[in-house]
Amino acid sequence: MKEEELKLLENEFCLGCARSCDLLQPNCERGLVKMQEILEEYKKRDD
Structure with a gap:
């Protein structure tokens, strides 16, 4: 996922x-904190 x-x-x-x-x-x-955790997971998968 892109930024x-x-x-x-x-x-x-x-x-x-x-x-x-x-x-x-x-x-x-x-x-919103929960959403940020989900976004972090997406970032990790992309790496």
Whole structure:
């Protein structure tokens, strides 16, 4: 995955977060941390 794709994915998550965060995580910040962990895994696979 390219860096731009990762950023786009992260941005989409942030935009959706306000709507879906209550379902995903107790708060948005924790959801975003989880998303960052997922993005790190993608980066590792590409290396």
